[in-house]
Amino acid sequence: MSAPHPFDLGGKVALVTGSSQGIGAATARVLAQAGAHVVISSRKPDDCERVAQALRDEGLKAEARACHIGRMEDIAAMGAQLQAAHGGLDILVNNAVLSPWRTIDDIDAGLFAKAVDVNLRGYWFLSSEAVKLMKPRGGGSIVNISSVSALHPEKMLGLYGTLKTALIGMSRAFALEYGPFGIRANTVLPGVIETKLAEAFDGAARERILQKTPVRRVGRPEEIGYAVLYLCAASGAFTTGASLVVDGGMSISML
Numbered sequence: 001m002s003a004p005h006p007f008d009l010g011g012k013v014a015l016v017t018g019s020s021q022g023i024g025a026a027t028a029r030v031l032a033q034a035g036a037h038v039v040i041s042s043r044k045p046d047d048c049e050r051v052a053q054a055l056r057d058e059g060l061k062a063e064a065r066a067c068h069i070g071r072m073e074d075i076a077a078m079g080a081q082l083q084a085a086h087g088g089l090d091i092l093v094n095n096a097v098l099s100p101w102r103t104i105d106d107i108d109a110g111l112f113a114k115a116v117d118v119n120l121r122g123y124w125f126l127s128s129e130a131v132k133l134m135k136p137r138g139g140g141s142i143v144n145i146s147s148v149s150a151l152h153p154e155k156m157l158g159l160y161g162t163l164k165t166a167l168i169g170m171s172r173a174f175a176l177e178y179g180p181f182g183i184r185a186n187t188v189l190p191g192v193i194e195t196k197l198a199e200a201f202d203g204a205a206r207e208r209i210l211q212k213t214p215v216r217r218v219g220r221p222e223e224i225g226y227a228v229l230y231l232c233a234a235s236g237a238f239t240t241g242a243s244l245v246v247d248g249g250m251s252i253s254m255l
Helices: 022-033 045-057 072-086 109-137 158-181 203-212 221-232
Strands: 013-017 037-041 062-064 091-094 140-145 183-190 243-246
Touching (some): 013 022, 022 037, 022 045, 022 221, 072 109, 091 109, 109 183, 140 221
Parallel strands (some): 013 091, 091 140, 140 183
16 A cells, blocks of 8 residues: 555644634645645634635535634633544644734733733643643644744734744744644744735835845745645654744845
């Protein structure tokens, strides 16, 4: 018999948060195309069902489960639902995000706490819930979607970048503690991708970005999905605690 394809996810269950649009939706499609049963999740049930149905219409395996990762009760409910419906979980992609477009002076305590609840606390405790579901299956993969803003801060995105930096440390901590259980944890750092967040850049800012990007274009959401696929499949079996930058070379450019 031939060896399984290194990018095959047949029989795997994958939860992708923030997957009703943008990078999350594209990543869910990539994982489903690789054979995974994907769980589409975001705050609004109707948006989740719309994306899940679109995937099913393509002959892919998908279901919708709303979850606000800023709420601890939603995280617990998601874990219980995954256990009841699938007997566990194989892949978690933490992608849901709150992106305050504010100067540091304009960040008050309320907004700070809300951003931490979604962008860090939610990732941490959903990952902890996922670990419980992965251990009995002999392992799994957790991928945290960070940003090149973790390495190179941007004005108006100071809080966003700070919390994205924290995800690198979180992935490394989970990788160290749960590696013996066959659970890997990695971080993907996208550059500027064609998403709603990128629309915040005006024409002049966008041109500056293109000039600083060696490949002279912004990324496509599915290109982040391909990086996630590598980290979740057998192809990435020896990769854990890593930070994979997918930015067209922007972060190394000296232009």
